[in-house]
Amino acid sequence: xxxxxxxxxxxxxxxxxxxxxxxxxxxxxxxxxxxxxxxxxxxxxxxxxxxxxxxxxxxxxxxxxxxxxxxxxxxxxxxxxxxxxxxxxxxxxxxxxxxxxxxxxxxxxxxxxxxxxxxxxxxxxxxxxxxxxxxxxxxxxxxxxxxxxxxxxxxxxxxxxxxxxxxxxxxxxxxxxxxxxxxxxxxxxxxxxxxxxxxxxxxxxxxxxxxxxxxxxxxxxxxxxxxxxxxxxxxxxxxxxxxxxxxxxxxxxxxxxxxxxxxxxxxxxxxxxxxxxxxxxxxxxxxxxxxxxxxxxxxxxxxxxxxxxxxxxxxxxxxxx
Amino acid sequence: xxxxxxxxxxxxxxxxxxxxxxxxxxxxxxxxxxxxxxxxxxxxxxxxxxxxxxxxxxxxxxxxxxxxxxxxxxxxxxxxxxxxxxxxxxxxxxxxxxxxxxxxxxxxxxxxxxxxxxxxxxxxxxxxxxxxxxxxxxxxxxxxxxxxxxxxxxxxxxxxxxxxxxxxxxxxxxxxxxxxxxxxxxxxxxxxxxxxxxxxxxxxxxxxxxxxxxxxxxxxxxxxxxxxxxxxxxxxxxxxxxxxxxxxxxxxxxxxxxxxxxxxxxxxxxxxxxxxxxxxxxxxxxxxx
Numbered sequence: 001x002x003x004x005x006x007x008x009x010x011x012x013x014x015x016x017x018x019x020x021x022x023x024x025x026x027x028x029x030x031x032x033x034x035x036x037x038x039x040x041x042x043x044x045x046x047x048x049x050x051x052x053x054x055x056x057x058x059x060x061x062x063x064x065x066x067x068x069x070x071x072x073x074x075x076x077x078x079x080x081x082x083x084x085x086x087x088x089x090x091x092x093x094x095x096x097x098x099x100x101x102x103x104x105x106x107x108x109x110x111x112x113x114x115x116x117x118x119x120x121x122x123x124x125x126x127x128x129x130x131x132x133x134x135x136x137x138x139x140x141x142x143x144x145x146x147x148x149x150x151x152x153x154x155x156x157x158x159x160x161x162x163x164x165x166x167x168x169x170x171x172x173x174x175x176x177x178x179x180x181x182x183x184x185x186x187x188x189x190x191x192x193x194x195x196x197x198x199x200x201x202x203x204x205x206x207x208x209x210x211x212x213x214x215x216x217x218x219x220x221x222x223x224x225x226x227x228x229x230x231x232x233x234x235x236x237x238x239x240x241x242x243x244x245x246x247x248x249x250x251x252x253x254x255x256x257x258x259x260x261x262x263x264x265x266x267x268x269x270x271x272x273x274x275x276x277x278x279x280x281x282x283x284x285x286x287x288x289x290x291x292x293x294x295x296x297x298x299x300x301x302x303x304x305x306x307x308x309x310x311x312x313x314x315x316x317x318x319x320x321x
Numbered sequence: 322x323x324x325x326x327x328x329x330x331x332x333x334x335x336x337x338x339x340x341x342x343x344x345x346x347x348x349x350x351x352x353x354x355x356x357x358x359x360x361x362x363x364x365x366x367x368x369x370x371x372x373x374x375x376x377x378x379x380x381x382x383x384x385x386x387x388x389x390x391x392x393x394x395x396x397x398x399x400x401x402x403x404x405x406x407x408x409x410x411x412x413x414x415x416x417x418x419x420x421x422x423x424x425x426x427x428x429x430x431x432x433x434x435x436x437x438x439x440x441x442x443x444x445x446x447x448x449x450x451x452x453x454x455x456x457x458x459x460x461x462x463x464x465x466x467x468x469x470x471x472x473x474x475x476x477x478x479x480x481x482x483x484x485x486x487x488x489x490x491x492x493x494x495x496x497x498x499x500x501x502x503x504x505x506x507x508x509x510x511x512x513x514x515x516x517x518x519x520x521x522x523x524x525x526x527x528x529x530x531x532x533x534x535x536x537x538x539x540x541x542x543x544x545x546x547x548x549x550x551x552x553x554x555x556x557x558x559x560x561x562x563x564x565x566x567x568x569x570x571x572x573x574x575x576x577x578x579x580x581x582x583x584x585x586x587x588x589x590x591x592x593x594x595x596x597x598x599x600x601x602x603x604x605x606x607x608x609x610x
């Protein structure tokens with residue numbers, strides 16, 4: 001950019017004169033010229049980002065809302081159809097199933113995905129040996145591609161020669177049908193998803209635990225607080241912020257579950273693992289009904305937005321007490 | 322550092338016994354939960370297909386078939402899919418850096434008119450769940466506005482949407498904000514252009530954050546499934562995840578298992594080599610307390 005260079009030269013000479021009391025008029029012009037220059041440079045540096053955000057983020061957000069009220073076939077111009085797409089969704093018996101399944105997935109994922117990593121983090125924080133090993137081991141599954149995880153566990157769950165049943169058998173428990181029964185399929189998916197993702201939550205909790213000042217435990221102990229009292233009155237309140245944020249993020253993430261049901265069950269058996277995103281995918285890419293799929297996205301967006309709003313409000317109210 | 326359990330308690334005889342008991346239990350659970358499945362996949366790949374369906378399963382292969390790795394590489398056509406995945410991940414990485422670093426620098430240090438409005442609009446996109454944008458973004462890349470091109474089956478369909486990453490810009494901007502203004506001011510006085518300042522001064526001191534953003538970008542691209550599934554209908558263009566899932570039905574299990582292990586090796590190695598940066602990315606991702 002040669003033009004930039006040449007126009008910058010006077011600006012810098014101007015600034016160099018600053019200490020030698022340049023006349024005020026010159027000062028303001030060079031300063032404003034430099035301001036303009038900086039703005040031009042800034043927008044030059046921002047240009048690429050503005051283009052990609054406009055094309056792949058801002059425009060799709062607007063378009064998603066528009067598509068929800070349109071019918072598109074990519075041949076004719078889109079038709080406005082009002083709430084037809086939503087009506088079609090509500091008429092689909094799978095629609096309610098998908099939402100209930102997703103809520104079920106989220107609920108179990110919260111119990112498992114919330115409790116297991118927290119307990120693990122508290123335990124790891126007490127252990128003085130093999131720290132590096134524990135960290136690497138718990139985080140290793142996070143690095144595996146989710147498709148690899150899903151396909152691997154599909155084989156582990158195999159009712160016949162699968163590892164999961166062999167493990168149950170070795171401790172004297174009855175076998176399970178895992179993915180093959182509509183009553184256990186969803187739980188089986190949650191176990192996989194928890195296994196694959198708990199590394200990150202565990203390490204985030206661990207980092208939070210390490211910021212707790214040791215004096216708090218000491219004074220609690222002097223006051224006669226036992227182990228569980230200290231856990232309840234020191235550890236949990238001190239990590240509450242992180243716990244609350246991760247809870248929110250986890251709900252948002254699990255409501256969008258797709259890879260596990262798509263790869264492991266395809267929504268079955270008996271539609272017991274059809275999730276919102278799986279149904280959305282079917283509408284868009286099996287039935288080519290982009291309008292209804294967008295309507296589904298919009299509903300998900302609104303549901304998560306309402307949840308996040310309420311959650312933040314409630315937690316803020318609680319913390320202001 | 323003082324934690325939940327007091328050092329005094331740990332030093333007592335009973336404390337020591339309990340500590341080692343807990344340690345052993347946690348260690349065994351970790352080995353079973355996180356190491357064993359990987360062992361299971363690696364050894365499973367080297368079992369004969371007949372042995373894989375035997376009940377109860379065998380802990381060690383009766384007969385080792387190390388040749389499965391080569392066979393899997395050939396039959397699953399892994400060279401193509403590794404190539405595609407590397408292309409997708411490297412491109413996504415470089416374009417994210419090329420787009421997001423200058424943008425974050427401009428927003429942090431040049432503070433242009435409307436800069437905070439732009440930043441706010443970018444950060445607002447973080448509130449929109451990714452899956453809500455799946456369909457409209459797909460529709461958009463099949464016919465880009467103004468340009469009118471179709472990016473389906475092109476790696477650019479992954480690269481460019483990945484660059485619209487507000488989180489990267491936020492991380493980078495937060496880091497740039499901490500670089501003292503006097504340092505850059507001095508360079509301006511010496512007549513250096515902003516681009517030169519960015520390349521010569523800002524980038525070298527920003528290595529830690531660049532490393533974090535780089536790793537986040539590469540790992541995300543390697544792990545992604547749903548977006549590549551949508552944009553690569555052409556089997557020869559697919560990434561490892563999409564291709565492995567597609568080939569699942571008509572491949573023997575041991576060949577497939579070997580493929581799964583091979584597809585994970587680069588990410589596992591990346592983690593083992595860059596642990597510090599990967600874990601820094603994790604806490605950078607979490608909100609500060």
